[in-house]
Amino acid sequence: MTMKTMKQRVPGHDCMRSACPVSSVLDIIGDKWTLLVVRDLLFLGKRMYSELADSMEKIPTNILADRLKKLEAANLIEKKPYQDKPVRYAYTLTARGEALRPVLIEMATWGNEYIAGTVKAPKEFMER
Amino acid sequence: MTMKTMKQRVPGHDCMRSACPVSSVLDIIGDKWTLLVVRDLLFLGKRMYSELADSMEKIPTNILADRLKKLEAANLIEKKPYQDKPVRYAYTLTARGEALRPVLIEMATWGNEYIAGTVKAPKEFMER
DNA sequence: CCGGATCCGGTCTGATACTG
DNA sequence: CAGTATCAGACCGGATCCGG
Numbered sequence: 001m002t003m004k005t006m007k008q009r010v011p012g013h014d015c016m017r018s019a020c021p022v023s024s025v026l027d028i029i030g031d032k033w034t035l036l037v038v039r040d041l042l043f044l045g046k047r048m049y050s051e052l053a054d055s056m057e058k059i060p061t062n063i064l065a066d067r068l069k070k071l072e073a074a075n076l077i078e079k080k081p082y083q084d085k086p087v088r089y090a091y092t093l094t095a096r097g098e099a100l101r102p103v104l105i106e107m108a109t110w111g112n113e114y115i116a117g118t119v120k121a122p123k124e125f126m127e128r
Numbered sequence: 129m130t131m132k133t134m135k136q137r138v139p140g141h142d143c144m145r146s147a148c149p150v151s152s153v154l155d156i157i158g159d160k161w162t163l164l165v166v167r168d169l170l171f172l173g174k175r176m177y178s179e180l181a182d183s184m185e186k187i188p189t190n191i192l193a194d195r196l197k198k199l200e201a202a203n204l205i206e207k208k209p210y211q212d213k214p215v216r217y218a219y220t221l222t223a224r225g226e227a228l229r230p231v232l233i234e235m236a237t238w239g240n241e242y243i244a245g246t247v248k249a250p251k252e253f254m255e256r
Numbered sequence: 257c258c259g260g261a262t263c264c265g266g267t268c269t270g271a272t273a274c275t276g
Numbered sequence: 277c278a279g280t281a282t283c284a285g286a287c288c289g290g291a292t293c294c295g296g
Binding site: 019020021022023024025026027028030031032035036039056057096099100102103104105106107108109110111112113114115117118119120121 | 147148149150151152153154155156158159160163164167184185224227228230231232233234235236237238239240241242243245246247248249
């Protein structure tokens, strides 16, 4: 119930970020974990929950489940069952989610240039 | 003392984000407010504390002060006194901070395309 | 086992009040 | 004007639990 009762950012609410696109985007991906999930789906080819949970950054499972829900609610990812008994889902980016690629690329580019020790991504990731 | 005792992300610590550039960048700008401050400095020409506090998103003053400190510690901004009696500081982006422009631009581009009602930034902001 | 859901302690956020 | 203090409540993250 803790995660479910999180404060919503609804139109008219004090916290509603206005029409600035940067601000609006940050309402969706402006936290430490969401973009890491997107990165794993976009660049690392992950699709299953267990693969996502296995990230280098050790995302807690409750956080992962919560972010997957929010990403789905924001139409950045879809989940489709790939087996029954028990039902298991594969998570994939929607076109809307895929479109975040340039954002991730620019972040990676900045990191490679300005943060020592970061690993350069393979070139195929840096191209459309 | 609350803000000062925040958990540090030091090399060797469990929480240290590894060499992934995206992850490392998110350690610096991966929260809801930091990039908004950068946006104000980069696109809106703000320099003074009071201008930054006046953002549309109503950033709380304690959060603003905290983010300015962290941005300075990360060498993304500098503060220089622009008057004495009393000493007042102007905050400006360093080259390292200015270099985040492509990230902000891609975020704004994504927002304009995929979030209804976001305002398009003037073209001069979208060019180097 | 896998994919989460629940619990819980501690941390952080953010509204407001306050100070020099 | 440029921050600092305070404090309740939101949120994170580790551990654990549970249904299929």
